Amino acid sequence: MMYKFFIRKCVYSILFCLGLVTCASAQEFRFTTTVSNNAVSQDEPFQIQFMLENGVNVTSFTPPSFKDFEVLQGPSQMQGQSIFNGKRSEYVALSYLLQPKRVGSFTIAPAQARVNGNIVKSNPVLIEVRKGSSQQQQAPSSASGFPPRHGQGGEDLPEGVLKKGEDVSEKLKKNIFLKVEVDKTSLYEGEQLTATYKLFTRLPTNSSVTKVPAFKGFSSKDIELPNPPQATEERLNGIPYKVFTIRKTLLFPLQSGSLDLDPVEVDNQVRLVKMVSNKRGNRGRDPFEDFFNDPAFKDPFFDDFFNRPELEYEDVPYKIQSASVKINVKPVPTDGRPASYNGAVGHFNMTATVDKTRLTTDDALTLKVTISGQGNVNLLNTPKLDIPSGFEQFDPKVTDNIEKNSNPLSGSRTFEYTLMPKEAGDHIIPAVEFSYFDPTTNAYKTLHAEAFNIHIDQGKHVKEDKQDFGVAKNELVKNDSGLLKWTRNHHWFILSPWFYILLLLPALIVVALLFYKHRKDYNTTNAAMLKHRYANKVALKRLELAARYLKEGKDKAFYEETSRAVWGYLSSKLKIPMADLSKQLVQDKLSAKQINGNNTHELFNLIDNCEVALYAPRQDNLKMQGTYEQAVSIISNLENALKN
Numbered sequence: 046m047m048y049k050f051f052i053r054k055c056v057y058s059i060l061f062c063l064g065l066v067t068c069a070s071a072q073e074f075r076f077t078t079t080v081s082n083n084a085v086s087q088d089e090p091f092q093i094q095f096m097l098e099n100g101v102n103v104t105s106f107t108p109p110s111f112k113d114f115e116v117l118q119g120p121s122q123m124q125g126q127s128i129f130n131g132k133r134s135e136y137v138a139l140s141y142l143l144q145p146k147r148v149g150s151f152t153i154a155p156a157q158a159r160v161n162g163n164i165v166k167s168n169p170v171l172i173e174v175r176k177g178s179s180q181q182q183q184a185p186s187s188a189s190g191f192p193p194r195h196g197q198g199g200e201d202l203p204e205g206v207l208k209k210g211e212d213v214s215e216k217l218k219k220n221i222f223l224k225v226e227v228d229k230t231s232l233y234e235g236e237q238l239t240a241t242y243k244l245f246t247r248l249p250t251n252s253s254v255t256k257v258p259a260f261k262g263f264s265s266k267d268i269e270l271p272n273p274p275q276a277t278e279e280r281l282n283g284i285p286y287k288v289f290t291i292r293k294t295l296l297f298p299l300q301s302g303s304l305d306l307d308p309v310e311v312d313n314q315v316r317l318v319k320m321v322s323n324k325r326g327n328r329g330r331d332p333f334e335d336f337f338n339d340p341a342f343k344d345p346f347f348d349d350f351f352n353r354p355e356l357e358y359e360d361v362p363y364k365i366q367s368a369s370v371k372i373n374v375k376p377v378p379t380d381g382r383p384a385s386y387n388g389a390v391g392h393f394n395m396t397a398t399v400d401k402t403r404l405t406t407d408d409a410l411t412l413k414v415t416i417s418g419q420g421n422v423n424l425l426n427t428p429k430l431d432i433p434s435g436f437e438q439f440d441p442k443v444t445d446n447i448e449k450n451s452n453p454l455s456g457s458r459t460f461e462y463t464l465m466p467k468e469a470g471d472h473i474i475p476a477v478e479f480s481y482f483d484p485t486t487n488a489y490k491t492l493h494a495e496a497f498n499i500h501i502d503q504g505k506h507v508k509e510d511k512q513d514f515g516v517a518k519n520e521l522v523k524n525d526s527g528l529l530k531w532t533r534n535h536h537w538f539i540l541s542p543w544f545y546i547l548l549l550l551p552a553l554i555v556v557a558l559l560f561y562k563h564r565k566d567y568n569t570t571n572a573a574m575l576k577h578r579y580a581n582k583v584a585l586k587r588l589e590l591a592a593r594y595l596k597e598g599k600d601k602a603f604y605e606e607t608s609r610a611v612w613g614y615l616s617s618k619l620k621i622p623m624a625d626l627s628k629q630l631v632q633d634k635l636s637a638k639q640i641n642g643n644n645t646h647e648l649f650n651l652i653d654n655c656e657v658a659l660y661a662p663r664q665d666n667l668k669m670q671g672t673y674e675q676a677v678s679i680i681s682n683l684e685n686a687l688k689n
Contacts, residue, residue, distance in 0.1 A: 391420015407504030
């Protein structure tokens with residue numbers, strides 16, 4: 046049985062990592078195939094899982110052909126929702142337990158699913174099968190990343206098991222904690238600092254971030270992290286931990302002195318298992334039956350304890366926070382500081398261009414200055430320009446082009462100046478000067494762009510002299526206080542189109558009321574015929590996809606879609622959520638509406654036949670046609686009965 050222990054460890058560690066700090070919302074649809082191990086021996090089982098994340102209207106699933114493998118178990122389905130940092134994600138996973146039939150290299154083809162009416166495929170996976178090894182079966186694995194502990198009777202128990210007399214607080218403190226990693230604790234004002242907040246755990250837990258640091262005194266830019274978060278393994282003092290990166294931020298100090306990085310707080314729900322004594326009369330009962338059927342917190346991590354002494358589990362809330370980190374920020378040196386320095390720290394390049402060198406006084410000149418490199422690009426200030434008096438200068442337009450997730454922060458900032466010439470002639474725009482402080486060399490560096498010779502011709506528009514608003518230079522226009530002439534056009538209302546529209550309005554209302562009464566009488570007279578016709582429409586609409594599979598001769602897909610159509614009809618008609626549907630609940634709802642007898646008997650016979658046909662050998666088309674007609678008839682009869 047040791048190889049089963051090994052396989053469960055590998056498979057459930059993958060599922061546990063996906064469910065530890067999951068998020069949602071999001072969100073992007075993904076259809077992926079994962080395996081517990083890509084390299085196995087011939088006598089070693091492994092698990093393959095097909096996961097649909099954030100799928101909308103998933104109506105069918107077709108697994109690939111496992112011709113080179115023996116299916117030991119499956120499919121087993123798991124679905125649910127996960128939340129991380131307020132983001133919600135929905136998933137459906139189907140798993141199979143496989144064992145290779147022979148040695149070699151095999152590719153498992155993608156699975157197919159119909160999502161929102163479209164066929165989507167997962168990724169293929171490659172499996173390397175080696176010859177069987179008895180040593181491999183006997184060696185227990187800790188692939189889940191949770192190292193075994195020596196338990197009672199010499200058994201290996203995970204950290205999640207709470208031994209008798211063990212202190213819960215000490216166990217949580219030792220196995221779940223937060224760390225803040227910074228690449229430096231002493232730096233210059235404006236220099237980049239990278240802070241990474243990590244969650245270390247050796248216990249199964251659901252975690253959510255409840256407080257994030259404010260980063261007072263810093264300008265910050267977050268690095269985008271995978272969603273859902275991906276676990277890595279790190280060793281501290283020789284002990285392996287699963288590590289989840291909660292936040293990774295690029296920080297730029299805005300002031301010198303001693304600054305603090307505030308802690309991050311995380312709420313955890315940790316599941317611990319307690320070993321208790323066996324009770325007589327309970328040996329025939331699975332001690333984890335209720336535990337694994339709990340939809341609120343289903344966690345297969347402890348499946349390895351089946352058939353062991355009676356166990357109890359406990360969900361323990363545990364709130365943790367990281368330590369505060371002090372950062373020493375030094376001011377940039379004042380010695381040797383150039384006059385053109387305006388706060389840039391890092392390593393930069395500069396280019397300057399003009400869109401034209403010859404223009405008239407009616408045109409505008411555009412000067413672009415682009416500063417690129419690594420450092421506080423998002424904090425670069427406007428370079429100082431020495432514009433000649435022959436131009437009128439306006440505030441620049443600033444455009445950023447920051448490389449996504451770059452570390453150190455890289456990109457460029459462009460300053461676009463508009464210059465309006467005021468007089469004709471030859472002018473020189475002096476070279477643009479830009480200085481920055483390089484923390485690697487502890488020195489200032491100054492960049493110069495080329496100067497531009499600009500020739501300006503006189504335009505058509507002649508510059509007007511400024512008006513003199515002095516005494517006796519302006520006269521006020523005398524106001525005319527006489528009466529203004531007004532004219533008024535007279536129109537008779539009887540000649541307006543609105544007169545005739547209002548005159549006909551009562552007649553139109555009477556005609557509409559007579560038509561409504563006639564229509565209502567007609568519907569009442571033909572109610573039975575209309576109910577039957579609409580019932581058939583409902584049945585045919587729900588079974589439209591099943592009819593397509595019937596024509597294509599796809600028996601398994603036909604019975605799946607027929608069963609789904611019947612259950613979907615019952616869910617919407619009886620107002621029962623799909624998750625709560627059961628034969629007993631449907632029977633109770635129909636009985637409450639006084640619908641019994643042949644209707645319910647034929648309904649449940651149809652559902653049972655569809656379920657049996659899914660696992661039976663290939664069905665002939667004649668039997669499928671009969672099942673289709675029976676489904677249409679049953680839904681039509683139920684529609685009539687429910688409307689009456």
